[in-house]
Amino acid sequence: MTLTQLEYVVAVATFKSFVAAAEKTFVTQPTLSMQINKLEEELNVKIFDRYKHPISPTEVGAKIVEQAKVILTEAKKIDELVNKSQGKVSGTFKLAVIPTIAPSIIPRLLDKYSDAFPDVSLTVIEAKTSEIIEKLKNDEIDCGLLATPLDDNRIKEIPLFYEPLVAYFNKEEKALSKKNGKP
Structure with a gap:
């Protein structure tokens, strides 16, 4: 065998x-x-x-x-x-990313990753959140980049950054008038 x-x-x-x-x-x-x-x-x-x-x-x-x-x-x-005992970082790193953040994250990540870990082959897949969670639990991937906080003790979660969610209005929007108060 x-x-x-x-x-x-x-x-x-x-x-x-x-x-x-x-x-x-x-x-x-x-x-x-x-x-x-x-x-x-x-x-x-x-x-x-x-x-x-x-x-x-x-x-x-x-x-x-x-x-x-x-x-x-x-x-x-x-x-x-x-x-690791020889001071080498090598092998394959499997990363799964949700489609909504893949276009903005992956290009920046690839250059930095290949410079930092030239002997590591990076495999990137796009998948839905539920699929990424399942792949993490089944040890099919090494890391998943998600936009949703999880509540699962089998998965270690490390926040990378927080994006502010901002509402924009036309200056003439009535909802913003002092009469109606600010939202």
Whole structure:
């Protein structure tokens, strides 16, 4: 059993397709299928029901997928530990951003980030708030930039800045007259 095989298993479970999983893991579909077949032979179980569309894990396959996620997360921590002990910051940082702030934040962030961490590959995705929260809880991303404060003890929240919300009126607006008082 290899970490690569486990990565392929998680990818197939995530994308529910061998073809899509192969594309996302940058290998050919036959290579991905062969590695999963080898793992199934080694474990003497079927991980995926290939007759269902979309592809889904078998009962034992679902448990294998969950354990594979744990193993891959822990393996990533080992890499980070070694790099940190050597004074290096490397690897991949997965950032999710809501579409409303992505255009204003991402361009400024990319330049500063690549200068500060040249050995770290930055992956940026746009997603809805609910999707970002779910990805954080499932350890699928490292950070999410949201505009809504959360009340979830499983997610650490660090305010980056506060934007004032300002109302603008025409000077002649009647709602602003002394007779009506100021809003």
